[in-house]
Every structure is written in structure tokens, then in C-alpha cells.
Amino acid sequence: xxxxxxxxxxxxxxxxxxxxxxxxxxxxxxxxxxxxxxxxxxxxxxxxxxxxxxxxxxxxxxxxxxxxxxxxxxxxxxxxxxxxxxxxxxxxxxxxxxxxxxxxxxxxxxxxxxxxxxxxxxxxxxxxxxxxxxxxxxxxxxxxxxxxxxxxxxxxxxxxxxxxxxxxxxxxxxxxxxxxxxxxxxxxxxxxxxxxxxxxxxxxxxxxxxxxxxxxxxxxxxxxxxxxxxxxxxxxxxxxxxxxxxxxxxxxxxxxxxxxxxxxxxxxxxxxxxxxxxxxxxxxxxxxxxxxxxxxxxxxxxxxxxxxxxxxxxxxxxxxxxxxxxxxxxxxxxxxxxxxxxxxxxxxxxxxxxxxxxxx
Amino acid sequence: xxxxxxxxxxxxxxxxxxxxxxxxxxxxxxxxxxxxxxxxxxxxxxxxxxxxxxxxxxxxxxxxxxxxxxxxxxxxxxxxxxxxxxxxxxxxxxxxxxxxxxxxxxxxxxxxxxxxxxxxxxxxxxxxxxxxxxxxxxxxxxxxxxxxxxxxxxxxxxxxxxxxxxxxxxxxxxxxxxxxxxxxxxxxxxxxxxxxxxxxxxxxxxxxxxxxxxxxxxxxxxxxxxxxxxxxxxxxxxxxxxxxxxxxxxxxxxxxxxxxxxxxxxxxxxxxxxxxxxxxxxxxxxxxxxxxxxxxxxxxxxxxxxxxxxxxxxxxxxxxxxxxxxxxxxxxxxxxxxxxxxxxxxxxxxxxxxxxxxxx
Numbered sequence: 173x174x175x176x177x178x179x180x181x182x183x184x185x186x187x188x189x190x191x192x193x194x195x196x197x198x199x200x201x202x203x204x205x206x207x208x209x210x211x212x213x214x215x216x217x218x219x220x221x222x223x224x225x226x227x228x229x230x231x232x233x234x235x236x237x238x239x240x241x242x243x244x245x246x247x248x249x250x251x252x253x254x255x256x257x258x259x260x261x262x263x264x265x266x267x268x269x270x271x272x273x274x275x276x277x278x279x280x281x282x283x284x285x286x287x288x289x290x291x292x293x294x295x296x297x298x299x300x301x302x303x304x305x306x307x308x309x310x311x312x313x314x315x316x317x318x319x320x321x322x323x324x325x326x327x328x329x330x331x332x333x334x335x336x337x338x339x340x341x342x343x344x345x346x347x348x349x350x351x352x353x354x355x356x357x358x359x360x361x362x363x364x365x366x367x368x369x370x371x372x373x374x375x376x377x378x379x380x381x382x383x384x385x386x387x388x389x390x391x392x393x394x395x396x397x398x399x400x401x402x403x404x405x406x407x408x409x410x411x412x413x414x415x416x417x418x419x420x421x422x423x424x425x426x427x428x429x430x431x432x433x434x435x436x437x438x439x440x441x442x443x444x445x446x447x448x449x450x451x452x453x454x455x456x457x458x459x460x461x462x463x464x465x466x467x468x469x470x471x472x473x474x475x476x477x478x479x480x481x482x483x484x485x486x487x488x489x490x491x492x493x494x495x496x497x498x499x500x501x502x503x504x505x506x507x508x509x510x511x512x513x514x515x516x517x518x519x520x521x522x523x524x525x526x527x528x529x530x531x532x
Numbered sequence: 533x534x535x536x537x538x539x540x541x542x543x544x545x546x547x548x549x550x551x552x553x554x555x556x557x558x559x560x561x562x563x564x565x566x567x568x569x570x571x572x573x574x575x576x577x578x579x580x581x582x583x584x585x586x587x588x589x590x591x592x593x594x595x596x597x598x599x600x601x602x603x604x605x606x607x608x609x610x611x612x613x614x615x616x617x618x619x620x621x622x623x624x625x626x627x628x629x630x631x632x633x634x635x636x637x638x639x640x641x642x643x644x645x646x647x648x649x650x651x652x653x654x655x656x657x658x659x660x661x662x663x664x665x666x667x668x669x670x671x672x673x674x675x676x677x678x679x680x681x682x683x684x685x686x687x688x689x690x691x692x693x694x695x696x697x698x699x700x701x702x703x704x705x706x707x708x709x710x711x712x713x714x715x716x717x718x719x720x721x722x723x724x725x726x727x728x729x730x731x732x733x734x735x736x737x738x739x740x741x742x743x744x745x746x747x748x749x750x751x752x753x754x755x756x757x758x759x760x761x762x763x764x765x766x767x768x769x770x771x772x773x774x775x776x777x778x779x780x781x782x783x784x785x786x787x788x789x790x791x792x793x794x795x796x797x798x799x800x801x802x803x804x805x806x807x808x809x810x811x812x813x814x815x816x817x818x819x820x821x822x823x824x825x826x827x828x829x830x831x832x833x834x835x836x837x838x839x840x841x842x843x844x845x846x847x848x849x850x851x852x853x854x855x856x857x858x859x860x861x862x863x864x865x866x867x868x869x870x871x872x873x874x875x876x877x878x879x880x881x882x883x884x885x886x887x888x889x890x891x892x
Contacts, residue, residue: 251873257734259727262869268823269870304727309700318695321736328695335678335688337700340669343730367619367664370703374617376681463628509622510629513611 180245198228216445243273257300290437302343308396311338312384314355345399357384364415375517397442417452418502419474425449430483450524454496457503464501540605558588576805603633617660650797662703668756669698672744674715705759717744724775735877757802777812778862779834785809790843810884814856817863824861
């Protein structure tokens with residue numbers, strides 16, 4: 173039996189033993205909220221703190237939670253035996269046949285999948301579960317090997333062997349699926365929007381600045397963050413994050429650099445604390461006189477929440493968030509087109525990269 | 533000067549001549565609404581009818597419209613001269629410098645880009661304008677050549693030369709960018725969601741049924757529809773559309789098969805009237821007892837609108853829409869997972885393909 177299967181069996185046995193011994197079965201989990209994330213001073217990423225939540229069969233909810241966990245373990249072991257994976261949505265529908273363990277909403281099944289990661293210390297990818305779709309891509313001089321459906325590793329250079337759309341990042345980029353072979357690039361630029369990614373591709377920024385472009389596609393999927401982490405660790409490539417200038421984009425940066433609240437149990441695998449923000453700031457909007465939109469009530473709420481978020485307690489962020497609240501303005505990265513299609517590659521990015529010590 | 537440039541100059545000259553002759557400049561366009569689409573009995577796709585809208589400089593709005601058209605022509609000619617393209621978003625921001633011709637919202641600039649297609653009978657791709665992002669992909673045994681940024685054609689087999697994410701469809705798939713070299717596939721399956729696309733890839737459906745899988749990614753981008761059209765025309769491959777079972781998915785099928793209302797001026801380039809619907813129907817939801825959701829008020833409105841839509845006036849659609857309204861239920865394609873991860877490839881699709889005469 174595989175090591176993965178054994179870990180799952182251990183958990184099932186723990187619950188079984190409780191019942192055998194006449195105890196009420198229970199599972200302990202770190203509380204997964206913003207209030208319970210703390211900076212790990214060794215790795216400089218944010219992780220869950222010591223507050224625990226207990227799911228115990230003393231309540232009906234707790235009992236159903238444990239039942240669902242057992243059904244899920246059974247489903248995952250079944251997938252192992254036929255080498256299949258399942259989307260989170262499929263797993264939700266599969267539970268139709270689980271009687272009392274049927275999920276009532278997809279948020280519930282998604283949450284349990286993450287809880288199971290926390291409890292077993294396995295990655296969701298190891299549990300054969302994957303998100304709906306990714307669609308994020310990279311382009312640039314990096315050679316990888318991807319294991320295809322037949323089990324063969326196929327070598328792909330993400331500049332020479334792909335079209336202008338780049339290489340599609342698969343849902344799992346762990347070493348059993350993706351091997352990083354080599355690169356001549358000097359850094360990685362992670363870009364929020366597809367429009368800007370395409371602009372940098374068309375302007376040949378990856379070639380003139382000898383870098384890899386990665387399309388984050390909004391709040392990045394785990395596989396995109398994991399790939400950034402591996403590129404940073406295995407090739408020592410610095411990472412620069414280029415986003416829109418609004419509170420949601422600041423969170424995109426934070427999840428790349430410090431880890432996300434929902435995935436704080438695997439920040440070590442995903443977060444790159446040295447990643448630098450070179451997205452649109454509140455000061456850029458004013459200095460470059462960028463076309464901007466008024467902050468909405470939701471934007472203002474989000475900015476105020478960030479002022480309390482442990483991940484944003486640096487001078488830089490406090491000042492930028494205050495400036496944005498004061499000016500009441502946000503702007504998109506594509507608003508740089510006000511000065512023409514080349515302004516971003518001729519002026520904005522070289523300036524920003526220079527300021528943080530990156531670039532050529 | 534290129535033929536494309538000449539077409540744009542002709543339009544500018546027309547407006548200039550009006551002014552020279554002391555006439556009020558005006559532009560005539562077919563009215564772009566559902567009420568003004570008619571079935572072209574020769575090509576079996578839906579096109580604009582004879583109702584016209586006139587934009588004339590007798591009103592301030594009309595005068596600004598003509599001014600914006602001239603600025604846009606100028607911008608496109610500038611892009612021709614440096615071999616660049618622009619996203620629709622960038623074009624919106626570029627207009628910041630156009631004084632009175634500045635766009636007030638992106639809907640306005642998007643609409644003008646489409647109007648310019650209608651007036652000049654050029655494709656948006658020929659006007660060097662592109663949408664934000666696509667991210668749709670295909671996988672299967674088809675060999676293409678894509679012209680890269682350096683102007684070289686690069687050969688790619690969309691089964692052997694790509695990862696599990698497939699080949700990313702670029703924004704333009706016209707012959708100057710993409711050449712279709714060869715295929716052994718017998719048909720194309722166009723799939724609405726990424727989760728289902730990944731399921732069919734994992735289950736090896738493209739290999740066991742010798743077909744090409746194309747991820748529509750919701751309402752398909754023009755480039756996805758154009759690629760389907762070219763695959764259908766150049767390789768005589770039949771197209772089957774596999775979607776969720778709800779009114780929005782019916783529209784996805786309609787846009788592939790009959791053309792979309794907004795792009796009825798280029799239905800000839802995009803629509804494949806022979807495309808067959810094998811998505812989830814109202815009858816499937818009942819017959820397979822699929823997990824379903826209640827129709828929302830918006831869903832019901834959309835279904836009622838479809839009953840009046842000229843594209844849905846067939847016995848099949850009238851009956852399915854009525855059944856859906858009566859049952860009050862919709863379902864996703866992934867709900868087939870109720871019967872396990874292989875049900876869709878072992879049972880559902882073979883049954884459906886058999887019923888429409890497709891498949892092996």
C-alpha cells in the first residue's frame with residue numbers, strides 16, 4: 173500500500189479506535205481565520221497560530237462532519253486504485269450517493285478538502301483533488317518536463333515549443349508531474365491580467381529583459397503559486413508581482429509573497445516572502461496621472477480590512493493603503509496605455525524594476 | 533499601402549467628402565438587435581436583416597460618434613505601421629488623449645470596434661484589436677502551424693507536443709497566424725466547462741473516440757468559434773457541443789451553431805449550422821435523475837426570451853425549453869459524476885453521440 177493510502181488509513185483508524193474504546197470521536201484543527209495567522213519568523217511566511225477548533229460527534233453537525241471525512245477518505249482511496257483525480261465539483265456531486273454524508277453546498281465540500289489537507293498534512297494534489305480550471309500560463313526561456321497521461325515525461329521549452337498563448341500550467345506542478353530542467357532567465361514577472369500578459373508578450377519583454385512571464389489570472393491558483401515557489405527555490409530566480417492598483421490586487425501580491433489565509437497550512441509550499449510588488453500603487457495613480465475609477469464601498473471596506481491584516485503591517489503597505497483611501501482612486505495596469513502601447517515596457521517596468529534592484 | 537489600410541482610408545474619405553460638399557456626415561449600420569436578425573437560407577446562419585440605424589452629425593452624440601470613428605481609424609493605422617495589436621481595454625484607455633472623442637465607458641469602445649467591423653467588412657482581428665484574454669484550449673490529434681512573434685511558423689501537434697493543459701488558442705486564428713496541417717480525428721467535441729474538459733482528458737476520451745476536445749470556456753470567444761468553423765470547413769469534421777443544462781448553455785450552443793446576435797455580421801466566418809447539441813437537456817435531468825438546481829427568475833426570463841429568439845424556433849428546442857420551464861430545474865454537466873467519474877465517457881457521451889449519428 174502506498175504511503176498516501178497509509179496516511180488516510182491512520183486517520184480512519186483513529187476514529188475507529190475512539191468508537192471501539194467507547195469514546196466520542198473528535199478531530200482537532202487549527203482555526204482557519206485571519207485572527208489565527210501568525211508570522212513564522214524562520215520562513216517569513218504566515219501560518220496558522222495555536223487556536224484550535226474541535227469537530228466532535230457530540231453534536232449532529234460534528235458527527236456528520238466525521239462521517240463525511242470517512243466517505244471522502246474512501247473516495248480518495250478508490251481514486252488511488254484506478255489512478256484518477258476528481259475536480260472539487262465532481263466530488264461534491266459524487267456525495268449524492270453518500271446518504272447522511274451528502275454535502276449540502278460546494279463550500280462545504282471544498283472546506284472539507286482543505287481540512288483534510290490540514291489533518292493529514294498531505295497536499296490537495298496528493299489527495300487527487302483539483303480545482304475547476306486554471307488556464308494560467310507562462311512564456312519565457314525555461315525548459316520543463318511534464319509527465320503526460322501515458323506516464324512519459326515530455327520536454328517543453330516555454331518559449332520555443334509553445335504558441336503565443338504560452339505553456340498552460342497544469343493543476344499539479346509537484347515533482348512527480350513537472351520537472352524543472354533549466355533556464356537562462358534572470359527573474360520572473362508575475363502579471364495579474366491577461367491583457368497585460370499579452371502586451372508584454374507582444375512587446376517582447378521576456379526577450380529584451382531576459383525574464384519569464386507568468387499570467388496570474390487574478391487571484392492565482394495554487395498551482396501558479398506553487399510553480400513560482402519552485403522556480404524561486406530551484407533556480408534562485410527573484411519574483412516581481414505586477415498587478416492592478418486596487419485592494420484586491422494587493423491581496424494577490426500578499427498571497428504570492430506571504431501566503432493566503434485559507435491555505436496558511438501550506439504557506440511553506442506556496443509563499444515566496446522575497447517577492448517584490450511592482451504593481452500600480454496609489455502613488456503611481458497620482459504621479460503618472462493614470463485614468464482611474466472611484467473606490468467603491470466594498471473597495472474601502474477591503475482596504476480597511478487590510479490595515480488590520482497582519483500581512484500588511486509594513487511601512488510601505490500602510491502608507492500606500494492610506495494614500496489610496498485618501499485619494500479615493502484605483503487604477504488598472506492597462507491604464508498605462510494612456511501613454512501608448514509601449515509605455516509599460518519602455519518606461520514603467522524599467523523604472524519600477526530599477527527601484528527594487530531588479531531588471532537587467 | 534496595404535489593402536487593410538486602404539479600406540480604412542476609404543471610410544475616412546467618405547466622411548471628409550461629406551464635409552467638403554457641405555453635407556452632414558452620416559454612417560449607416562444594420563440595427564444590431566435580436567429583432568433584426570434573419571436566417572440566411574443559403575448558409576443557414578443568422579445574419580442582420582434590413583433595418584438600419586443612422587449615426588448622423590445632426591446630433592451631438594452622432595457627431596462625437598463620427599469623431600471617435602476617425603480617431604479609431606487613426607489609431608489602427610498607427611498600429612499597422614509598427615505591427616502591433618491592442619486589447620479592447622487598452623484602446624479604451626488610449627482614448628484618454630482623444631479630447632472630445634474620449635470613450636466614456638468600455639461598452640462604448642467595444643461597440644464601436646464591432647461597428648467598424650460592420651462598416652468596413654473587416655474582421656476585428658484585421659483591425660488589430662483583441663479581447664482581454666481567451667485561455668480556451670484544445671487537445672487531440674491535430675497538427676497546426678502557428679506564426680510566432682519572430683514571424684516563423686512553428687509546427688505543433690495538439691496531442692503530442694503539449695501538456696495535459698492542451699494547446700492555448702491564440703486571439704487570432706486566421707490563416708496568416710494559424711495553418712491547419714492535418715488530423716486523424718473523426719469529430720470535434722466542444723465542451724463548456726474546464727472541469728469536464730479535464731475529465732475527458734483524464735479519461736482519454738480523445739484517444740478512445742478519436743476526436744479533438746475543445747474547451748469553450750463558457751460563452752466561447754470568437755477565436756474558439758472561428759477555429760471550430762475552420763476545422764469544420766477544412767477537415768469536414770462534424771462538431772458536437774457538450775454543455776450544462778440551463779438557458780445560458782443553450783445560448784452557447786446557439787452561438788456556435790447559428791451565430792451570436794452581437795456578431796451576426798460575421799456569422800459566415802463563425803457559425804457552424806451543422807453543429808449538434810449533445811449537452812444536458814431538460815429531459816436528461818429527469819431521465820438520469822441528475823442533481824439539479826431550481827431555476828432562478830433570471831433563468832426563467834432567459835428561457836422565455838429564447839422561446840421568442842428566432843434561433844430557437846425548432847421542435848427540439850421549443851420542447852426542451854418548455855420541459856425545463858415545467859420542471860423548474862437546471863443541471864451542470866459535472867452532475868453526471870453522481871454515477872461516478874467514468875459515467876460520462878462510458879455511458880452518457882456514447883449514448884448521446886449514437887443518438888445523433890456521431891461517435892466511433
